[in-house]
Amino acid sequence: MSFPTKQQLYAQFAQADDAVYFASADKQQVYFGFGVQAAINSGDTNVVKTWLQSQMQPVFGGLPFDKQITTASVMAGYFVAPAVVYEVNQANIWGQPIVNWPVIAPANQATIVEQADDTTWIERIEQAIATMQTDVTKQKVVLGRQRQLQLTTMVNEVQLLQDLNSQQPNSYHFVLKHAGELFVSATPERLVQVNAAAFSTAGVAGTIRRGKGEVEDQQLADKLFNDAKNRLEHAYVVNTIKERLADLVALNVPTNPTIMKNPQVQHLYTPINGQLTAAVNIIDLVTRLHPTPALGGKPLAWAMATIKELELAPRGLFAAPIGVVLPNGDGEFVVGIRAMLIKHQTAYLFAGAGILADSDAAQEFTETGLKMLPMMNLLKG
Numbered sequence: 001m002s003f004p005t006k007q008q009l010y011a012q013f014a015q016a017d018d019a020v021y022f023a024s025a026d027k028q029q030v031y032f033g034f035g036v037q038a039a040i041n042s043g044d045t046n047v048v049k050t051w052l053q054s055q056m057q058p059v060f061g062g063l064p065f066d067k068q069i070t071t072a073s074v075m076a077g078y079f080v081a082p083a084v085v086y087e088v089n090q091a092n093i094w095g096q097p098i099v100n101w102p103v104i105a106p107a108n109q110a111t112i113v114e115q116a117d118d119t120t121w122i123e124r125i126e127q128a129i130a131t132m133q134t135d136v137t138k139q140k141v142v143l144g145r146q147r148q149l150q151l152t153t154m155v156n157e158v159q160l161l162q163d164l165n166s167q168q169p170n171s172y173h174f175v176l177k178h179a180g181e182l183f184v185s186a187t188p189e190r191l192v193q194v195n196a197a198a199f200s201t202a203g204v205a206g207t208i209r210r211g212k213g214e215v216e217d218q219q220l221a222d223k224l225f226n227d228a229k230n231r232l233e234h235a236y237v238v239n240t241i242k243e244r245l246a247d248l249v250a251l252n253v254p255t256n257p258t259i260m261k262n263p264q265v266q267h268l269y270t271p272i273n274g275q276l277t278a279a280v281n282i283i284d285l286v287t288r289l290h291p292t293p294a295l296g297g298k299p300l301a302w303a304m305a306t307i308k309e310l311e312l313a314p315r316g317l318f319a320a321p322i323g324v325v326l327p328n329g330d331g332e333f334v335v336g337i338r339a340m341l342i343k344h345q346t347a348y349l350f351a352g353a354g355i356l357a358d359s360d361a362a363q364e365f366t367e368t369g370l371k372m373l374p375m376m377n378l379l380k381g
């Protein structure tokens with residue numbers, strides 16, 4: 001039996017009620033899953049961990065950012081063991097292979113008819129800045145905003161998967177479809193990868209826009225690299241990762257960050273890897289790391305309370321651990337940023353920015369706008 005083409009996989013994704021697509025940033029790991037062999041709708045880490053241990057094939061999904069959402073939604077935490085999984089590069093198939101692949105007639109691309117932004121975001125960010133200016137123990141909080149879009153029709157998922165690959169080639173891709181909801185992320189940020197005893201994570205924090213040409217792009221990268229505020233917010237992430245893993249992992253941490261470039265923004269980036277010194281489950285590592293100060297803040301309890309107080313709606317899978325767990329316990333989780341949730345003809349886009357005492361709220365607003373562009377561009381076609 002021949003392995004399906006990308007077009008067949010995309011068409012099956014569009015046709016299926018339950019489907020998942022996960023690709024690593026380097027596209028060495030690319031999975032498509034269809035149907036449901038088993039699934040769990042839970043945001044409880046222990047429940048999910050036990051459930052995962054009984055699965056015999058790759059499992060995909062996410063734990064929510066926090067426990068605010070309790071209604072039945074993928075945003076409350078959802079994992080699926082698909083009825084069939086196709087691992088594209090290795091041509092592996094788990095489960096019952098599909099015999100009749102759909103051929104989907106080209107459909108119209110949905111267009112955006114209405115857009116509602118969070119108009120009081122800057123005011124609320126200024127409250128957090130004022131708190132940090134008066135209390136130096138409050139160091140960083142990542143605050144998110146949402147944008148709601150009305151579309152003319154349902155999204156064309158074949159087009160969406162194609163565009164995700166052509167427009168965001170260097171990001172991780174995660175697309176999860178269940179019960180009429182579609183969660184999409186083109187994230188640059190790994191939370192944890194486990195491959196036998198080898199362990200990798202990354203600090204991704206500190207952002208500047210891309211330049212209009214090579215010269216300006218390099219000037220902006222240099223500016224980011226030398227900017228005290230961005231270096232500090234980055235250091236909080238790297239140092240917290242080191243602290244949280246100190247007893248588990250022999251870590252290799254570069255002294256200085258490098259620059260990671262995505263089509264819309266560039267980030268300070270510190271890849272961190274090492275060897276696990278104790279036998280630990282990938283979910284335990286997720287629990288230790290999530291949320292790093294790249295998505296939460298410092299100190300953590302204050303940041304989580306501030307996020308809950310100042311953001312208008314719960315995050316769900318936005319900024320949350322999403323990924324794949326393999327039957328041997330290896331796997332990879334990334335953080336669900338550069339993301340959106342689509343329900344029928346409504347799309348909810350999410351973006352956040354690290355706020356420090358010396359942040360400029362208007363500049364952070366602009367930054368979150370840039371971070372919404374990957375999803376905006378998918379919807380614009």
Ligand SMILES: C=C(O[C@@H]1C=C(C(=O)O)C=C[C@H]1O)C(=O)O
Nearest residue numbers: 205206207294337351352353354
């Ligand atoms: C929160 C987001 O991104 C995070 C915040 C960053 C920053 O403030 O510099 C950079 C990368 C991410 O860790 C997002 O994209 O929504």
